[in-house]
Amino acid sequence: QSVLTQAPSASGTPGQRVTISCSGSTxxxxxxxxxxxxxxPGAAPKLLIFGNDQRPSGVxxxxxxxxSGTSAxxxxxxxxxxxxxxxxxAVWDDSLNEWMFGGGTKLTVL
Amino acid sequence: QVQLVQSGTEVKKPGSSVKVSCKAxxxxxxxxxxxxxxxxxxxGLEWMGRIIPIVGMTNFAQKFQDRVTIAADKTSSTVxxxxxxxxxxxxxxxxxxxxxxxxxxxxxxxxxxxxxxxxLLTVSS
Numbered sequence: 373q374s375v376l377t378q379a380p381s382a383s384g385t386p387g388q389r390v391t392i393s394c395s396g397s398t399x400x401x402x403x404x405x406x407x408x409x410x411x412x413p414g415a416a417p418k419l420l421i422f423g424n425d426q427r428p429s430g431v432x433x434x435x436x437x438x439x440s441g442t443s444a445x446x447x448x449x450x451x452x453x454x455x456x457x458x459x460x461x462a463v464w465d466d467s468l469n470e471w472m473f474g475g476g477t478k479l480t481v482l
Numbered sequence: 483q484v485q486l487v488q489s490g491t492e493v494k495k496p497g498s499s500v501k502v503s504c505k506a507x508x509x510x511x512x513x514x515x516x517x518x519x520x521x522x523x524x525x526g527l528e529w530m531g532r533i534i535p536i537v538g539m540t541n542f543a544q545k546f547q548d549r550v551t552i553a554a555d556k557t558s559s560t561v562x563x564x565x566x567x568x569x570x571x572x573x574x575x576x577x578x579x580x581x582x583x584x585x586x587x588x589x590x591x592x593x594x595x596x597x598x599x600x601x602l603l604t605v606s607s
Contacts (some may be wrong), residue, residue: 404590416600422593460527464590469541476526
């Protein structure tokens with residue numbers, strides 16, 4: 373069981389806005405910056421959001437991140453079929469001295 | 483941003499060891515930190531350990547402490563992950579990833595923007 377909690381699944385229709393959440397604790401999300409990764413089927417993970425809310429170049433502005441206290445969220449607006457993937461939050465944990473990955477949220481575009 | 487190329491598919495017997503390599507190119511090797519992450523079939527990402535080559539520091543997930551070794555060869559810009567005492571539930575895809583590490587801003591701000599293609603390890607008798 374992961375230290376970071378994510379809902380196992382989420383869904384939406386094309387054009388909709390969906391939100392994926394990630395819950396942690398003071399030793400990880402509460403203290404350090406959080407990153408989000410997107411993993412398409414059969415592919416390696418790809419950095420989607422870093423530093424809580426920063427997009428790497430090439431990531432559409434439909435993707436946005438936020439953090440409040442010990443929780444964080446990834447929002448995807450204008451949902452597209454190619455957004456169907458697994459999404460993972462990740463953050464360094466100061467107490468465990470380990471990288472923590474959330475359990476992942478499988479996003480289905482209906 | 484560096485490019486990472488991992489070694490190929492491995493098939494091992496229970497009780498044996500495996501060594502997976504991850505060669506970096508396109509950047510200054512010692513400016514980066516590397517992690518190893520694995521993904522069992524149908525499961526999520528699981529962090530195994532990290533290395534900061536410039537200082538030679540390593541940390542491992544508690545569950546792998548006794549079985550994993552991570553090393554870096556600065557001359558060939560390659561990171562290695564050794565996993566011993568293999569069991570069938572070590573069957574997974576193993577990924578390396580790299581992130582720029584600035585000692586002034588702190589390790590907790592690292593993010594991993596380059597990933598290897600993954601190495602499939604099958605452990606079976």
